[in-house]
Amino acid sequence: MALRSLFLHLLTALTAARAITVYNQLPLAAQTTASTATSSGAAPAATGNYTGLAAYDPTTWPPPALPNPLPATQFALDLMPSADTVQGISMQVPGSFFGISIEMSVATQVLGINASFLQVPFLNLMALIADRAGQVVIRVGGNTQDYATLVANTSDGRMVEKQAIDPNNPTGTPTLIFTDELLYTMANISKFVNVKWFLGVPFDDSTNIHMEIVEHGEQIIGNNLLGFQVSNEPDLYAKHLHRNETYGASDFYVEFGNWRDAFNNDALVPAKKTMIGPSLSLWNTTYWSLDDTWNTGFLPNYVDNLYALSVERYPADNCDFFYGGTVVYPPDVFPDYLSHSSGKGLVSNLLDSTLVAQQYSLPFIMFETNSASCGGFAGVSNVYGIALWALDYGLQMVYSNLTHALVHVGGQDVFYNPFTPPPTNESLYHEWTIGPIFYSILAMTEVLGNTNTSRVVDLFANGDNDLTPAYAIYENDELARVALFNYMDDPTGAAALDVTIAVGGNATGQPLATPSQVRVKYLAAPSVSEKFNITWAGRTLGGMYECDGRLNGTEEIVTVPCDTTAGTCTVHVPAPGFALVFVSDAALQDAQAQATATFPTTALTKTINTVSVDAAALQTSNGHSGRTRVLGSTSKGSASSAPHGVTVSGWVAVGAGLVSGLAALLVAVA
Template sequence: MSSTLGVTFVSFLLLFLSAIQRCSASITVYYQNGQTPLATASSTASSANYTGPIAYSPVVLNAPAPPGASAFPTNFALQMSSPVPSGASIPQNGSFFGFSIEMSVVNQVLGKNASFLQVPFLNLMANIQQRTGRINIRVGGNTQETATLVNSTPDGRILEKDLQNVSNPTQTPPLIFTPELLYMLRNISSLVNVRWYLGVPFNDTSNFRLAIVEQGQRILGDYLIGLQVGNEPDLYAAHGHRPSTYSPQNYTTEFGEMITAMTNDVNISPHTRSLLIGPSISVVWTPEQVWNTDFVDLYSPNLGFLAVERYPTDNCAVAFPGSGAQYNDPQTTFPTFLTHQSGLTIVSEYLNSTNFAQTKGKELLMFETNTASCGGFPGISDSFGAALWGVDYGLQMAAVNFSGALFHVGGQSVAYNPFTPPPTNQSTYHQWTIGPIYYSALVVAEALGPTNTSQVMDLQANNNNMLSPAYGIWENGNLARVVLINFVSDSTGASDISVDLSLANGAQLPGQVQVKYLSAASVSQKGNITWASQTYGENFESDGRPLGTENIETITCSSATGSSICTIKVPAPGVALVFLTSETAAAPSQTFSTTALTKTRNTATVAPSVLATSNGHSGMANELGSTSPGSNKNGAQGRGALVGGVMAMALAVLAGWLMSGARF
């Protein structure tokens, strides 16, 4: 044919082939038997090269070596008093162990709005409510200080961050939020018995923003139990929020100014003004420096609680390079969490304050705490060792008369979260990640129980050995439970402990006791921790409900010597909760179903019975399928129809050329 016609026809063929290529551009092809995929699977990055969110870091540290028999006797006796002994704590609420949720992440952790609540969160709280009757949660943190309540946000969300105007070494963004956030808290409380502490903005004392107080009392009602005035005011100067001369007396004066502003606000009731919490200091000031300003006596009618905040160490040098913070090596730091000494050291600075609070008729709260500030340590904060530490630290605070402790929850950039929702762009196919501190909360909840009468005492077990602490819990005046902890990590069994429990003054233990175990293979283990043989799995595997069948072991006690002795074994590592009464577990917790559909594409399912006998290709012999939005239901069929149409058009054009006399 002519050169012009040849070029035109070749061009048409290229156009035709291009059309076919475009037709298949949105098609996902499932390869058939014998075919080779176009690309091989990507390999997983090593821990050293991990660049994803810290909440899912794969870093695993080395467990400390076992101390040996000379430093760690593995067989010892523990004789206790049946009545409450001198030195036991004040009666503690079962809700002692609560959570502090950073205000900037509530729309990730709690829900998107008042109608769209996070079902896994509800289930996690229901698990604790089953054991204690209620849960106390604080919404606040650094981000409460610059938060402003507005009627609406530009995009309709309940909360927005101003990432262009961050402050602090911790890069805290100012927030705006709507009343919908408070309605969300209220709706959560209608499903599970959560009581709320709210943070009041305190960055501008010339213009107190009290809308959160006004709306909080109206929306939450009795579910509002406290209002924090100032978060870590002893760090204000260092963070550039107050002059370098800012002192405890300055804080006390400003606290009074806040009370005056609330008193002058006709929308704030006298009851709400009695829920204030302070001084919530960290480590720069001592509590005594604040008490010495007459803070408590001046504002006693308004103080619902006294509070402090404390992390045992920090990872700020890594989280915020250039901040000038001292670097703490995680591997070197790890053993400091695997000892009873950690909790003893922390609470030693507050013994005077817990006594002081009682003399003033106030409760002292550890209002924010966790393994390490600035996000914690990957390999420590997310390991089984942190679960052991959380149990010991929580019970130690209860034993020295703190009245509650809130373990902090941050976002994707921290390692210490008790629970973490998946990143937003993965929420359609990933579930939640449950951290070790949540397991600590379950153990402490069951140890204290729901009666709100439990008194706790450090038993200084094993000649006060720092690797095997133990606690007695007396309920309604009688010994009810014992907690035994083994911090040692030893897979050989040589460091498992064996404890002979007995009662003093000839009193007899029951013929049998029941035991629940908190277990993992190593203090370094991540995920798949078990509490009474139930687990929340690994990263991205939980909907907030425990997996597996609960296993409560029954131990027969011996009376061969005339006195009753119950021998309890505790693996290395592990925790044993020993029940000396018949009350071991409450009814199964209520769980919640998903009421909103978020995953509306790529939702094909296969019957488990079919999948079990399939090699992955069964039923696909003559099918190609599409996973692309907007594609035909049968992508192969649609593509065939489109290709056929293009081919018909090509033949029609060619016929036209032939009829016009064109020659080849």
């Protein structure tokens, strides 16, 4: 009815005024998608009508119900001023703890068309991280690395070309060929932003090893290349029919050794200590475990070539349907992500291996992670609740002595991307779309600061309540920041928290060291089900198709005065919410972004019909008379040579034809 009314109104207006002006018109597909999205608050159940790309799925689910009774909404944290007296505190980690994992098959969409045409939004997003953390670590690899071959040229001239789809892999992984242009693209990105790279190598045939990617990678990327991932989730090779059904840890040990020998025997590979493994998925220990790998002699025999130990871990399986299993209903698993237990459970079986890594003086890296395997869950992996989960999970990994965690980026058909470029055929009028988990990456840089000395301890806050976790962050072994979470969703405010922080004194038995005030930044949204109305310290990266990689808005830092007599500071945490408390100006400065460099577009890919007019000026303009104006053509080289143009009466005829067509279209749509 609304569309028919609009049509009649347009027809009437045309008859009277003989002119129609339409402002800010979106493509039809964009309007259809936008009209089904929820903006904030308690989200309705999904209608199931959406059939487009997963990255733009508008599905949302109602927030999980509040617990009954509520946990305590007022509690105290008595903190030690120095890390020297804190038991169980982590080792030092860099501010760049959270990095990015990019599936090799989508490198062209994310990084750039080639080494000369880099994606400007990507540069801007990486600059946001590097400006706060000092650098960004990025892995290019994933399932597609195992069957990727470096070639001199591709048939279509692109730097990455997809070949056949692997029918045995639930992600539909294609085999790839790529050229040196990919490596030059990575190298050029590092000239603009301080990006350090991990590169995946093919592990499809360990008896006929392709060392070209290692040779060319070291030569082209140079010191900005940290290491090579040798194998990707080898514990799933048998399941994916990439090896025989008895393939296990001892077989992998032999194949990894073949690669080690290839590194050592290649005179074109000067850097030998750059191998990374074993990168197990740990999805099902009936295949094999990390301990099984260590028991083969992996570490003492290969340590001289290892840059780091690695693992890949997703908290939930969304691949089981591929094998005839049960399809997961997202609302059933949504509450699992709104719990401190999730992150603790994910790292629990890594603790022994992080100790092993320290014994061998090796970093231990979560090489690929996100909310769920095979692209995540609609309405769960792409909402604010997952941003809270990722921050909590990340801090739990730091507390457990991991060195980095790389958040995975897939293509258009996944829900969990931290950022997604627009489909290629929409790149002229759409910008990038930011996923909530990117805010976790951004916030983590400020949680840890840029001195690379941060140590983290889980405070087991509020009786170790799953819905209200908290962490203390020590920088240069002095208390710098406190991270406070509230997973509960309550628009009434009854479940909001008031957390009282004391530094020294009280239960610690030490002299009071509480400051006179603290500063607070919030990662905020109106609901755990919110998709786009998310802010970090009052600033946002926009909604669907709206991001050019730059933050919008004015930064908001809340000053909270402390009770100097009692030696306490009370910080409010909304439901839901995350608050980062800076206990000193120095702690704020160490985490504060400087003037972030942004990057202009320096090449035009559309050079015809590119005129732009300010929307406000156009809307208030009376235009010109068409009676004496000659109208040319919008096609290059085909301007009319006729002495007279189309007059106003001609425009009316054209307009009537357009409206008739619109009427037919509306009938068809209705």
